[in-house]
Amino acid sequence: MRIFLDCIPCFVRQALDAARLATDDKKIHEQVLRKVLALAKDLDMSQSPPVMGQKIHRLIRELVGTEDPYRDIKKQFNNAALQLYSQMRTYITGSKDMLETAIRLAIAGNIIDFGVNSRLQESDLEKTISECLAAEFSDMQLKPFQRAISEAEKILYIADNAGEIIFDRLLIEQLPIEKVTVVVKGSAVINDATMEDAVLAGLPRIVEVIDNGSDGPGTILETCSEVFVDRFKEADLVIAKGQGNYETLSDVDKNIFFVLKAKCPVIARDLGCDVGEMIFRKSKTFRNAVDLVKEVE
Amino acid sequence: MRIFLDCIPCFVRQALDAARLATDDKKIHEQVLRKVLALAKDLDMSQSPPVMGQKIHRLIRELVGTEDPYRDIKKQFNNAALQLYSQMRTYITGSKDMLETAIRLAIAGNIIDFGVNSRLQESDLEKTISECLAAEFSDMQLKPFQRAISEAEKILYIADNAGEIIFDRLLIEQLPIEKVTVVVKGSAVINDATMEDAVLAGLPRIVEVIDNGSDGPGTILETCSEVFVDRFKEADLVIAKGQGNYETLSDVDKNIFFVLKAKCPVIARDLGCDVGEMIFRKSKTFRNAVDLVKEVE
Numbered sequence: 001m002r003i004f005l006d007c008i009p010c011f012v013r014q015a016l017d018a019a020r021l022a023t024d025d026k027k028i029h030e031q032v033l034r035k036v037l038a039l040a041k042d043l044d045m046s047q048s049p050p051v052m053g054q055k056i057h058r059l060i061r062e063l064v065g066t067e068d069p070y071r072d073i074k075k076q077f078n079n080a081a082l083q084l085y086s087q088m089r090t091y092i093t094g095s096k097d098m099l100e101t102a103i104r105l106a107i108a109g110n111i112i113d114f115g116v117n118s119r120l121q122e123s124d125l126e127k128t129i130s131e132c133l134a135a136e137f138s139d140m141q142l143k144p145f146q147r148a149i150s151e152a153e154k155i156l157y158i159a160d161n162a163g164e165i166i167f168d169r170l171l172i173e174q175l176p177i178e179k180v181t182v183v184v185k186g187s188a189v190i191n192d193a194t195m196e197d198a199v200l201a202g203l204p205r206i207v208e209v210i211d212n213g214s215d216g217p218g219t220i221l222e223t224c225s226e227v228f229v230d231r232f233k234e235a236d237l238v239i240a241k242g243q244g245n246y247e248t249l250s251d252v253d254k255n256i257f258f259v260l261k262a263k264c265p266v267i268a269r270d271l272g273c274d275v276g277e278m279i280f281r282k283s284k285t286f287r288n289a290v291d292l293v294k295e296v297e
Numbered sequence: 298m299r300i301f302l303d304c305i306p307c308f309v310r311q312a313l314d315a316a317r318l319a320t321d322d323k324k325i326h327e328q329v330l331r332k333v334l335a336l337a338k339d340l341d342m343s344q345s346p347p348v349m350g351q352k353i354h355r356l357i358r359e360l361v362g363t364e365d366p367y368r369d370i371k372k373q374f375n376n377a378a379l380q381l382y383s384q385m386r387t388y389i390t391g392s393k394d395m396l397e398t399a400i401r402l403a404i405a406g407n408i409i410d411f412g413v414n415s416r417l418q419e420s421d422l423e424k425t426i427s428e429c430l431a432a433e434f435s436d437m438q439l440k441p442f443q444r445a446i447s448e449a450e451k452i453l454y455i456a457d458n459a460g461e462i463i464f465d466r467l468l469i470e471q472l473p474i475e476k477v478t479v480v481v482k483g484s485a486v487i488n489d490a491t492m493e494d495a496v497l498a499g500l501p502r503i504v505e506v507i508d509n510g511s512d513g514p515g516t517i518l519e520t521c522s523e524v525f526v527d528r529f530k531e532a533d534l535v536i537a538k539g540q541g542n543y544e545t546l547s548d549v550d551k552n553i554f555f556v557l558k559a560k561c562p563v564i565a566r567d568l569g570c571d572v573g574e575m576i577f578r579k580s581k582t583f584r585n586a587v588d589l590v591k592e593v594e
Contacts, residue, residue, distance in 0.1 A: 005323070008330055009310035016302055026302070030342075033305055037338035041331050 001247045003045045003052065004266045011040055011049075015056045017118035018190060022060050022069030035059050048248045049266075050218030053115060057189045057217065068188035070114065077112050077163030077191070078200050080122040084129070088170055091133065100142055101133070102171040103259065107278045108132035109167025110160060110242050110261040114191040115217060117263070132261075132278060139273070139280050145257055147288060149175055152237035152255075158183045158212075158219055160242030160260075161190075162197040168241060169201050171259075177207050181235075186213040186225065192244070218244030221252070243267055249283070256283035298544045300342045300349065301563045308337055308346075312353045314415035315487060319357050319366035332356050345545045346563075347515030350412060354486045354514065365485035367411065374409050374460030374488065375497050377419040381426070385467055388430065397439055398430070399468040400556065404575045405429035406464025407457060407539050407558040411488040412514060414560070429558075429575060436570070436577050442554055444585060446472055449534035449552075455480045455509075455516055457539030457557075458487075459494040465538060466498050468556075474504050478532075483510035483522065489541070515541030518549070540564055546580070553580035 012033065019032040036056055043052065061069060068074075088105050095101035111128040112120065149155065157172055157180055159165045165184070172180060182203050185192045193201075198209045213225025219240070221229055232238070238256040240249050246258045246267065260279045262268040268275045309330070316329040333353055340349065358366060365371075385402050392398035408425040409417065446452065454469055454477055456462045462481070469477060479500050482489045490498075495506045510522025516537070518526055529535070535553040537546050543555045543564065557576050559565040565572045 005313055005326055005330060008334070009306050009313060012309050013306035016306060029302055033302060034338050037305070037334045041334035041338065045327075 001048055001250045001267070001270050003043065003047055003049050005045075006266050007049050007052070008040055008043070010264065010266075011052050011056065012036060014053070014115055014118075015060070018057065018114070019060055019064075021073065021114060021118050022064045022066075025064075028063050031063055032056075032060055035063075048218065048220070050216050050244045050248050051220055053218070053244070054189065054214075054216040054220065054223065058215065061188075070188070070191050073114065074162035074191050074193075074197060076122070077120075077161075078166065078197060080125055081109065081112070081163040081166035082200075084125060085166055085170075088129070088167070091129075092170060092174070097142070099146070099174045100137075100140065102174040103140070103142075103145075103280055104132045104135075104137065104278065105129065106167050106171040106241070106259055107261050107280070109164035110259075111263075112161050112163040112191065113242065113263060114161075116243065135278060137278050137280070139278060141257075141280060141282065144282060144288075145280070148237050148255065148257065148282075148286075149179075151288060152235075153179060154235045155180045155237045155239065156183055156232060156235040157181070157239045158241060158245050158249075159193045159198070160245060162193045163191070164242070165193040165197050165201045165203070169203060169206075172203070172207060181208040181210055181231065183219075183228065183231075184209065184211050185215065185217075186211045186228075187215045189215045189217045192217055216244075216248070218248035220248050246271075246279075252283070253285045254283060255286050257281070258283065298345055298547045298564070298567050300340065300344055300346050302342075303563050304346050304349070305337055305340070307561065307563075308349050308353065309333060311350070311412055311415075312357070315354065315411070316357055316361075318370065318411060318415050319361045319363075322361075325360050328360055329353075329357055332360075345515065345517070347513050347541045347545050348517055350514040350541070351486065351512060351517065351520065355512065358485075367485070367488050370411065371459035371488050371490075371494060373419070374417075374458075375463065375494060377422055378406065378409070378460045378463035379497075381422060382463055382467075385426065385464070388426075389467060389471070394439070396443065396471050397434075397437065399471040400437070400439075400442075400577055401429045401432075401434065401575065402426065403464050403468040403538070403556055404558050404577070406461035407556075408560075409458050409460040409488065410540065410560060411458075413540065432575060434575050434577070436575060438554075438577060438579065441579060441585075442577070445534050445552065445554065445579075445583075446476075448585060449532075450476060451478070451532045452476045452534045452536065453478055453480055453529060453532040454536045455538060455542050455546075456490045456495070457542060459490045460488070461539070462490040462494050462498045462500070466500060466503075469500070469504060478505040478507055478528065480516075480525065480528075481506065481508050482512065483508045483525075484512045486512045486514045489514055513541075513545070515545035517545050543568075543576075549580070550582045551580060552583050554578070554583075555580065 015036040312333040
């Protein structure tokens with residue numbers, strides 16, 4: 001997905017919010033803002049929005065002078081999610097369709113996104129869980145998804161944020177775990193999950209976890225490590241979590257299921273849904289293995 | 298009031314909204330945005346926010362190539378307000394305190410502000426009228442105001458927006474009309490009222506109307522005509538309507554009553570009120586004639 005004009009005021013607001021989350025120093029807030037305005041005025045609109053996000057957060061880290069200015073807030077939401085974990089597992093095991101419930105919960109976790117909303121409170125989590133369990137889910141493509149995971153041999157689950165990754169674990173546990181590799185960011189950017197968060201979620205004990213070698217708030221393939229790009233190419237199914245991964249991978253020719261909450265009007269318009277809706281959708285070029293065999297014949 | 302960091306993303310958003318209201322040409326939207334970003338990155342934060350608004354709207358008019366890109370929308374809201382006029386007069390004549398009701402209605406009219414909200418609908422007007430008639434009004438300083446208008450000899454009523462100026466007429470009719478001069482903008486800026494709107498509101502038939510010679514969305518004294526600045530100095534009471542006039546006059550040493558709806562968080566913080574609250578407040582340096590006499594003695 002490319003950058004739309006509406007993304008520009010949002011970048012500027014996000015930069016200010018993120019600078020304030022990272023430090024109380026008002027001089028740095030102003031420096032960040034002025035530098036982001038300078039970047040934005042010459043912006044290449046054909047890029048995906050996280051390319052700008054990557055630049056903004058490099059700037060903030062440089063000016064604040066710490067590698068991970070959101071470590072505390074990531075810890076806070078990891079802990080909040082961990083406290084909800086057992087309860088959420090009960091929701092899944094007690095439900096009619098465990099996979100569907102796990103997908104709904106994974107989407108609920110996508111509310112933990114400090115790029116979109118820096119004012120998120122822990123109390124918002126339980127509210128979002130209830131909403132996502134009860135909401136109409138027009139986009140639910142459970143059968144195609146079940147077919148895709150059974151046909152696939154190598155599944156990449158590209159995680160999104162800290163805290164959210166504990167919600168992801170619930171969905172990962174419902175997948176054929178031996179086929180799955182979880183991907184986190186190579187280094188800190190906003191509240192995106194890194195290896196530290198994956199460890200805290202207990203993921204390396206149950207599944208392979210790798211990082212993508214990048215500090216982009218999404219999957220900007222050009223800035224990912226070769227190792228990751230090879231794994232991405234090899235995978236026959238990708239589960240891409242959250243807005244940043246949708247924005248960066250929506251035009252990539254690959255079998256992808258996008259799993260997210262549409263939290264901004266630009267993404268909602270791109271997806272043809274309302275803001276707040278749960279999205280569980282195949283990529284435009286998605287082809288089942290059987291169709292691929294037919295194409296070859 | 299100076300520019301706060303939170304004003305910056307808002308300027309960028311307002312510029313995009315205003316460009317879209319002015320033209321459907323997406324190339325111009327992008328040009329406006331890039332030029333506003335360039336202006337904002339070097340912004341002097343000690344200025345009042347309307348100084349930036351003035352620059353933004355000069356840019357839009359220049360790029361769109363029309364003197365008054367919002368003429369149609371101003372007409373629409375003038376007509377909508379005119380249709381409500383008789384009903385609103387009935388509210389006033391039927392009320393316990395006619396002056397207070399007229400003040401509440403004048404504040405209701407302040408919702409017609411395309412700087413703050415470009416998505417305003419005509420249907421919002423009646424809703425806002427009901428709300429403003431019923432709402433708690435902690436800021437109502439009716440007695441000091443009555444005293445000020447009775448002591449004053451020369452009252453300037455500085456109007457704000459088109460449409461809103463018809464609501465202002467209701468308040469102006471409750472004042473000692475022979476002392477009052479109404480002020481409109483010298484030329485078009487967003488949906489601010491100009492002489493054309495004052496004429497449509499029927500004001501020149503009942504009161505003197507002058508313009509301030511400026512295209513600033515507020516009262517930026519440095520860019521107003523000498524004639525207006527002299528009248529401003531001579532006046533012993535100023536009634537300043539709306540956010541733009543508050544932002545530009547809040548630090549001026551003058552007897553001013555500010556009449557507005559606090560529509561943005563920055564102004565609300567500056568005023569120490571909630572967003573949406575009705576404000577009817579004396580300037581910091583306000584002194585009654587009697588106090589002035591005492592000071593001289």
